[in-house]
Amino acid sequence: MSIPRRNSNPAHIILDDRTFFVTASISGKRSLLQSHRAAQLFLDNLFAYRSQRKFQLHEFVVMPDHFHVLITVGVGMTIERAAQYIKGGFAFRAGRELGLSAPLWQKGFSEIRLSELDTYEAQCHYIWQNPVRKHLVEQAELYEYSSARLRSELDPRPQRLKPANFLPALRHAWRRALIQPEPCSLI
Secondary structure: OOOOOOOOOHHHOOOOOEEEEEEEEEHHHOOOOOOHHHHHHHHHHHHHHHHOOOOEEEEEEEOOOEEEEEEEEOOOOOHHHHHHHHHHHHHHHHHHHHOOOOOOEOOOOEEEEEOEHHHHHHHHHHHHHHHHHOOOOOOHHHOOOEOOOOHHHOOOOOOOOEOOOHHHHHHHHHHHHHHOOOOOOOO
16 A cells, blocks of 8 residues: 655645645545545544644545545645644544544545645545445435535635736736836825
């Protein structure tokens, strides 16, 4: 079993708020999260760390053998630490409350840093449709362990996400400003 590929740049770890699509799997792809008790314990853990402001929670889905979350971590928090809270917090509580023994999780996790609005929306759609694609429900809103059902409990979408064509449009605006500068008023 290989450790998932990591995409974060260590040089940018604590520069600003950062939004990530994070995925982690249960060790051996066992369906450990398929019971209501285990899935609800995972959600309780996730929302507990959110309420402690360790991260903002925008979207999530808890599948039988893995999870996906869209979270924003702030200055001073790394994505590695946030994933440790989510995975480690659940493993600790699952051992104590459900009698499950380690290792619960596959080593590591995967993440994609999101800075553009269309990528963010695509990941939201992926999260919502995951239970539908796996034939667990017919409509995303019917899946009990998903943000598609629990919309009111989430943090709003980050405002700093750029439109998909932000950089080309910005370059075009800079060129236009250099060629035809806007008149400025001295009054």
